[in-house]
Amino acid sequence: MNTKKLLRPLLLILTLTFISCSNSEIKVESPDGNYTLVFNLNEKSEAIYHVDYKGTGIIEASKLGLGIDGLPTEGLKATLVETKMHNAIWKPPYGTKTEYPEKYSEALVKITTDSGEPLYNLRFRAYDEGIALRYEFPENKEKVTIEKELTEFSVKQGAIAYTTRVSQGVIEKTPVDEIKESMERPLLINLSDSLYVAIGEAAQINYSRMKLNSYGSHTLQADIEGEVTFDHPFVSPWRFVMAGKTAGEILENNYLVLNLNEPNKIADTSWMKPGKVIRDLTLTTEGGKAYIDFAVKHNIQYVIESAGWYGNEFTKEADASTVTVDPERSTGPLDMPEVIRYGKEQGVDIMVYVNRNQLEKQLDDILPLYRSWGIKGIKYGFVRTGDQYWTNWMHEAVRKAADHEMVLSIHDDYRPVGYSRTYPNLMTMEGIRGDEESPSNEQTLMTMFTRMIAGAGDNTVCYFAPRVTEKMGSHASQLAKTVCLYSPLLWLYWYDRPETATLDSGGAGGAKSIIKEVPELEFFDNVPTVWDDIKVLHSEVGELGTIARKSKNDWFIGTINGQSAKDVSLPLDFLDDDTAYIATVYFDDPSVDTETKVGIERLEVNSTSSIQRKIAGNNGMAIHITYKTDAK
Template sequence: MYKNKMIIVKICLLSVFFSACSKEKKTDNTLIKSPNLDFEFVLKTNDSLSGISYSVSYKNEEIIGDSKLGFVLNTESLKNKPYQIANVSQIENSTVDSTWLPVYGERNKYPEIYNESLFRLSDVDNQEIFNLRVRAYNEGIAFRYEFTNEARKINIIQKEITEFSLPPKAVAWASLRAQSEILKMPVSSIKEAVERPLLVELQDSLFLAIGEAALVDYARMKFINKEGSPGTLVSELSSEVIVDLPLNTPWRFIMAAEKPGQLLEHNYLLLNLNEPNQLEDTSWIKPGKVIRETTLTTKGGIACVDFAEKHNLQFIEFDAGWYGNEYDEASDATTITVDPKRSKGPLDLLEVIKYAKSKNIGVILYVNRRALEKQLDDVLPLLSSWGVSGIKYGFVNVGPQKWTSWLHDAVRKAADYKLMIDTHDEYRPTGYSRTYPNFMTQEGIRGDEESPENSMVINTIFTRMIAGAGDQTNCYFAPRVTETMGSHVSQLAKAVCIYSPWQFLYWYDRPEGSVAGAEGAGGTKEFIKEVPELAFYDALPTVWDDTKVIDGYPGEFAVIARRSGNDWFIGALNGDIPRDIKIPLDFLTEGKTYEATIYFDDDTLTSLTKVGIDTKKVSIKDNLAFKVKNKNGVAIHLKAL
């Protein structure tokens, strides 16, 4: 039987925090195990009055050492009132074993299997301070803090002191910002707060991912080394949190696996930690492929629609400038007023939308956060009345609680007008697309706008993509493809490896029939050429029935296979050194034969893109093997016969 233990909370100025005030130590531990017994969470309380802490084990090996839980609370009701917290009691246990069906995803169904315990923390008067809810999934551990209506009145969370104590030799792939470089480094050397999720390698064949899920109305968390304790990461919030009871914090999660690809395969854990779909009608939510219109002209828009129809794309997108200078506070997103610095026009946007609709092509419009923050309630109904399919929210503010709440409210409001959303720049997902599936995709990624080499993209795959869909802003014909990033086949493979329900395939590319010499917004001078390998993009879905991460290691290589119906698509990316890549086809259906169309880089060819294409029949018994040069790739379409 679990025994209640005494704990002190000490008041310092207007702050409340767990503090050691006694020499006597007597601990009491509570274990929570995952249904498959791989994960074990230990909640530790003790009579030394040093607070509560936890540790996590994976397959009987400790992966998170003794780590503190709690907050620094700034609250008027506790001013000048030192007192004791007396009780930590386990008040609820439950088990869930189910699956759920997403509107779209990397799979057509997701397992949701976990054991859960809820712990109540209360003071000497038995008044609740906050609860701790812990879930042990087959994929990892998650916990959150809950301030209920019965809790002592709390005004402000000044700091969160949740810790993640890692072994001394742990290394991480860290980035300071959502779109900055991802670099491998010892955890103990992290000097500034780094992004989540954070991929950590503890030793050979043992990897962790730590992060947050269900960040909706709270301040964003990052990780920084605890002062005086290198290797112990502590949560750093982007702002104070104003407490409006009841309040549930975001979930903090720890995943573990023998390979980094297994963590990526289990990224649905973040979706599981969010509330179920809140939209009764989702028939209007459409995934698909997109071409960006860069010239901001009627002619360019019509050309993009025709190209989309020809090449099985579902959307065109007009980027910044259609309503004026996006950085000018005076620009009005309820008008069609082309920014003369971006285009000479003319742009009859309503005519393009009408034409696109006649071809069953949707139109997405970009709106900068400056206009959104002052005009959101006017822009949403207006663009909906124009027949727009969705909006790309640009340069959104992220981090502080104020802007976290604003953004998710803006997603919910968009759903009221049947508008889908793509959020750009520093926002990273934490699973809210389960709750509001009109939230199609988001940036928060070092995409093709930054011209990342293959090795950096591979880092992205095994780190950022644990968080969920990422708008990579792919391009195919822009010079940067072969000059700095990789190869044309790398671009084909990237569209498989990086999941996004809205997949931008032609970010800088213009179709024939567009405005000559009007690159605009970084677009290329050249037109899209009708090269044979575009058939791969034509056939490519953007959402999937199944996903397999076959092999890979951050920065070095990645091989990912995804199924849609009976067909499979495989993308393989290689980093900075030549590599033999082997792909076993043991995930195929027994007894079926497939036609494999294989796209590979071949610099001996005289064609424009130097892409070779081969076909062969394969089955579950076969293995494919390739010698892949550095910064190259392989893309494969397996069509069931």
């Protein structure tokens, strides 16, 4: 049956064909018609698929399958057993948009041996934002071990990928056919001057993490980090492919990763508060209060008592149920109940950091304890990820934190897989070459369009630390990062402390840089951490990036520039028509008589305006646009 003519007005095209020979195929087309996934069996009766985007092949003929002992990969039979159309809108408790569309066409294909013995199912989805596929074992009751995954993503010869072996590593441009090690996902690939593709995974909840390796060919293979074992009905993570004429188009559509996860399972989300966070480097009672006072003055919602508050985090002996300050970090004393009480009085919540050494042995004890103390959130540090066991442990730890009404940041090697849709208490995570690694503007511009496709990234923004101008571009670039790098829990002043905080201890890394009350701090004060809309205005990977985000009636814009000076034009056609606005522009200016050398200019603009600036190499710009009637 061909429903193409009947369902074209509904923007759904599914060619429904039972596969019984090598020239039969199943075609799944996205509701908007931009993506087409075609599945068939080749001459060896192996499972094969390819993907087109706007009529251009982006994934060439590629194999599917799983490396399971005794499971054949040839001589297969495929039967289309189910099709579905889905068209919905869902509203997150917070996000990059007020609401997300969720529109896709779906086909479920049963894979059997030629004699009809069931092996597994393949589920294909074509969204307006990309395509996705996964493996399913709907009736399994025996122990099954997936030794490796055989999923391929074949791209054209000469394609260039943006690669890194580890989540906090340097990102490099690498021809796909020169990749000979497993690379992090999502993997951004430049197919041509006007076509980019991203390959990644979503809903990797109880499965080994996927990386990608071409082994010197133009066909990328899904490398999973360790065997996957199950003895019950089971589904793999989704493997997705997204495309766009620019990397910015892909980033605007990255809510696909959320869409590929289950809906929110937390009935009451009223206790979840996104916001800005500052780290107490003193680990003292008076220092904590000084940070709280600074947070009140500068519209920061959280203070976190960071590593060292309960002892040396890297020892098994440290006890995260006690306040026992590490003498290598601070001279103390730290009266945690008093800091929490003072914060509550001032309207500032307290978070704490806990290393995996303590999480793994104390999690079930410390979660109710911290809740009784009045702590509102935790940063999980140095977590183990990658294989199936620790992946499952990590997501169980997210669920347990939700049970105790704790918001979370997961640090170090964990990258988002969209689980924040299902458990939105998981607000942010590292898995990023952030400011702790002193990335150049060029590296940040690669991060914006690679890692950030996966979701929120805790970049730990610095401002007054010497490394900013020495290694990381400019201060205006740092302002811009708060817009360009989405994080519902946004860490600011990572290595900095208020002038009123004591200096008798160095805290993390011996950091003692002081926050100066320079005028542009008003941008940090005003910038939100969650948004109603996003527009990517420039997306030259590694060269220039501009992102505009809306919050209520205001727009915030961040521009980060790479190594070469550029004349930058920012059309403001996304503003409301026939409305007057004031744009406050923050830019690098060596003539300004402050330590940070940031100039401020206020302009009257409207939807026909365009802001023009020459931005020097390794500089940036930040803009806050308000209704003229709201401007001070």
